[in-house]
Amino acid sequence: xxxxxxxxxxxxxxxxxxxxxxxxxxxxxxxxxxxxxxxxxxxxxxxxxxxxxxxxxxxxxxxxxxxxxxxxxxxxxxxxxxxxxxxxxxxxxxxxxxxxxxxxxxxxxxxxxxxxxxxxxxxxxxxxxxxxxxxxxxxxxxxxxxxxxxxxxxxxxxxxxxxxxxxxxxxxxxxxxxxxxxxxxxxxxxxxxxxxxxxxxxxxxxxxxxxxxxxxxxxxxxxxxxxxxxxxxxxxxxxxxxxxxxxxxxxxxxxxxxxxxx
Amino acid sequence: xxxxxxxxxxxxxxxxxxxxxxxxxxxxxxxxxxxxxxxxxxxxxxxxxxxxxxxxxxxxxxxxxxxxxxxxxxxxxxxxxxxxxxxxxxxxxxxxxxxxxxxxxxxxxxxxxxxxxxxxxxxxxxxxxxxxxxxxxxxxxxxxxxxxxxxxxxxxxxxxxxxxxxxxxxxxxxxxxxxxxxxxxxxxxxxxxxxxxxxxxxxxxxxxxxxxxxxxxxxxxxxxxxxxxxxxxxxxxxxxxxxxxxxxxxxxxxxxxxxxxx
Numbered sequence: 001x002x003x004x005x006x007x008x009x010x011x012x013x014x015x016x017x018x019x020x021x022x023x024x025x026x027x028x029x030x031x032x033x034x035x036x037x038x039x040x041x042x043x044x045x046x047x048x049x050x051x052x053x054x055x056x057x058x059x060x061x062x063x064x065x066x067x068x069x070x071x072x073x074x075x076x077x078x079x080x081x082x083x084x085x086x087x088x089x090x091x092x093x094x095x096x097x098x099x100x101x102x103x104x105x106x107x108x109x110x111x112x113x114x115x116x117x118x119x120x121x122x123x124x125x126x127x128x129x130x131x132x133x134x135x136x137x138x139x140x141x142x143x144x145x146x147x148x149x150x151x152x153x154x155x156x157x158x159x160x161x162x163x164x165x166x167x168x169x170x171x172x173x174x175x176x177x178x179x180x181x182x183x184x185x186x187x188x189x190x191x192x193x194x195x196x197x198x199x200x201x202x203x204x205x206x207x208x209x210x211x212x213x214x215x216x217x218x219x220x221x222x223x224x225x226x227x228x229x230x231x232x233x234x235x236x237x238x239x240x241x242x243x244x245x246x247x248x249x250x251x252x253x254x255x256x257x258x259x260x261x262x
Numbered sequence: 263x264x265x266x267x268x269x270x271x272x273x274x275x276x277x278x279x280x281x282x283x284x285x286x287x288x289x290x291x292x293x294x295x296x297x298x299x300x301x302x303x304x305x306x307x308x309x310x311x312x313x314x315x316x317x318x319x320x321x322x323x324x325x326x327x328x329x330x331x332x333x334x335x336x337x338x339x340x341x342x343x344x345x346x347x348x349x350x351x352x353x354x355x356x357x358x359x360x361x362x363x364x365x366x367x368x369x370x371x372x373x374x375x376x377x378x379x380x381x382x383x384x385x386x387x388x389x390x391x392x393x394x395x396x397x398x399x400x401x402x403x404x405x406x407x408x409x410x411x412x413x414x415x416x417x418x419x420x421x422x423x424x425x426x427x428x429x430x431x432x433x434x435x436x437x438x439x440x441x442x443x444x445x446x447x448x449x450x451x452x453x454x455x456x457x458x459x460x461x462x463x464x465x466x467x468x469x470x471x472x473x474x475x476x477x478x479x480x481x482x483x484x485x486x487x488x489x490x491x492x493x494x495x496x497x498x499x500x501x502x503x504x505x506x507x508x509x510x511x512x513x514x515x516x517x518x519x520x521x522x523x524x
Contacts, residue, residue: 025369063362063369069339069377070332077331099386100325100359101413101475107287107325115331124361124386126408130415146388151363153392156432161423170418213363 003119003142003180006091007204010056011230017221017261018254019093020051020246021208021237022060022079026068028242040065040075043241045082050247051240052087054254059206059235061095080116091119093144093206093233099124105134113141120144122184122206125167129175139178145171147196150186150209164192168199182206185224187215187234194223202226204233210253211239217253221260229261265381265404265442268353269466273318273492275351279483279523280516282313282508283357283470283499284322284341288330290504302327302337305503307344312509313502314349316516321468321497323357342378353381355406355468355495361386367396375403382406384446384468387429391437401440407433409458412448412471426454430461444468447486449477449496456485464488466495472515473501479515483522491523 011017024040024047033043048058060079065072080092094116098108112121120142123132135143148154148164158164164185171181183200185193187209196205205224209215217234224232234257236249243249273279286302286309295305310320322341327334342354356378360370374383382404385394397405410416410426420426426447433443445462447455449471458467467486471477479496486494498515505511 023366061362061366061369063360063366063373065369066335066373067369067377069373070335073328073332073335095362097362097386098325098359100323100357101411104285104323104325107323107327107329111325111328111331115329124359124388125419126386126388127411127413128415128418128420130418131411131413149363149389149393151389151393153390156390156392157387157425157429158390160425160428163419163422163425166422167419 002140003091004204006089006119007056007233010089010091013089014054014056015258016054016056016254017230017232017234017257018055018250019057019059019233019235020047020055020240020250021095021235022047022058022241023064023237024241025064038075038078040072041078041082044079047241047246048083048087051250052090054250055090057091057093057233058083059093059095077116080118084117093142094118094121097122097124097146099127099132101127101131102133105132109134109138113138122146129170136175136178136180139180142180142182144182144184144206145175147183148185148189148192150188150213150215154186154189165195165199168196172200172203184208187220188213190216190219190223193220197224197226202228202231204231206233206235208235210234211236217256218260221257225261264402265353266466268351268381269318269495272351272353276316276318277520278316278318278516279492279494279496279519280317280512281319281321281355281495281497282309282317282502282512283497284309284320284503285326285499286503287326300337300340302334303340303344306341309503309508310345310349313512314352316512317352319353319355319495320345321355321357339378342380346379355404356380356383359384359386359408361389361394363389363393364395367394371396371400375400384408391432398437398440398442401442404442404444406444406446406468407437409445410447410451410454412450412475412477416448416451427457427461430458434462434465446470449482450475452478452481452485455482459486459488464490464493466493468495468497470497472496473498479518480522483519487523
């Protein structure tokens with residue numbers, strides 16, 4: 001089963017376009033987890049237990065685990081293996097934003113798919129398709145390419161000659177031979193999201209920036225849906241996992257997203 | 263002492279612009295190291311012992327360590343701590359090609375500077391200066407921004423409206439307030455290297471692509487030197503570390519580079 005198929009099935013099963021970002025910064029997780037043997041894993045397990053019926057994916061961001069070195073990497077692996085075992089129908093997106101020359105990327109492929117066992121990885125486009133071949137050739141794994149990022153200063157290079165549109169066009173026209181590509185477009189840029197939707201047809205778009213970063217749910221959903229009333233993975237991290245009741249926040253945001261799908 | 267000062271001193275002391283890339287793929291290191299308790303560390307230690315008098319930096323690439331998960335990260339840390347302790351005058355460049363939104367980059371900063379203790383990191387420019395602030399504000403640590411990469415397909419986006427020149431211009435004009443920025447330009451593109459040298463003045467340029475990737479030493483040195491007959495960190499990885507005699511190869515390449523410095 002490919003990443004896209006796995007994703008399509010869970011969207012239907014959980015009636016959800018919501019991805020929970022496991023941005024489990026050790027300093028920000030509740031104190032009852034901080035002194036456990038495996039604090040990030042214990043926290044993630046608790047989040048997953050509460051939310052697995054309401055999400056279409058989990059997205060751990062590598063930075064929050066790397067910050068702790070080898071210990072964090074171990075807990076990232078424990079988290080991925082736990083989700084895979086307990087909830088094998090929920091895809092895991094490894095938000096690592098990698099991108100090196102071809103032969104070097106083989107190491108990142110092994111980290112993501114052999115060691116962690118995730119379903120997809122986020123990638124920088126700057127080195128071009130040729131460099132990313134080691135990822136693109138993994139037919140059953142998703143390549144989620146940064147197109148328009150959610151940060152305030154995203155336009156510095158991405159706006160030059162509408163570079164973000166050129167990235168979208170290239171990915172659709174030539175990178176996606178294995179039908180395993182997706183794009184990242186920030187919820188903080190709904191106008192650009194709508195432009196990119198026109199370029200990419202029904203391709204799935206990962207949309208971060210809802211919640212703590214200030215993206216608007218209605219504008220985002222209306223700008224980003226594909227012809228099948230889906231085609232988006234809308235991520236919320238901190239606003240859910242560090243809330244008082246992550247389950248309630250997940251259900252609430254899932255339902256708010258769904259309100260604008262019809 | 264800043265990264266730039268540390269680097270300037272070692273160039274003079276070792277009369278070298280050569281950086282050795284610790285791309286210590288477990289599958290490629292000699293068999294006598296593969297069965298040690300810490301094989302990548304043992305191999306790196308052996309390489310460093312032979313080469314420390316002839317280099318201006320070491321550059322471990324994260325992918326070759328991440329490929330092994332937490333074990334690789336531990337050996338990467340052991341390598342960095344070993345170099346720092348035994349040869350504190352030799353800077354370590356962490357070739358990680360990171361780049362996320364601002365708050366997330368804090369995790370990578372901790373990984374690089376608190377956990378590993380390196381002197382500089384390589385970064386993707388795609389998200390712009392604002393996103394990279396957590397790195398740029400570390401005054402004593404180097405930010406080495408990808409400008410023109412060494413891979414054959416580098417031009418896919420980097421050639422659009424000469425994007426690589428715009429990256430170089432932005433870094434010089436506004437990213438470098440703390441005088442801690444450098445650029446990556448591949449030895450496989452000597453014409454572009456010469457163009458970028460004109461834009462960036464005396465800024466140091468990290469130049470990968472000599473050796474296994476086919477970059478020409480004479481063309482590279484002639485295109486890249488600054489007004490002080492230096493300003494380059496020329497990296498060679500596999501062609502040195504997997505050679506029969508890494509010390510001899512290091513001395514040979516250092517001397518070949520120096521031949522074209524006058």
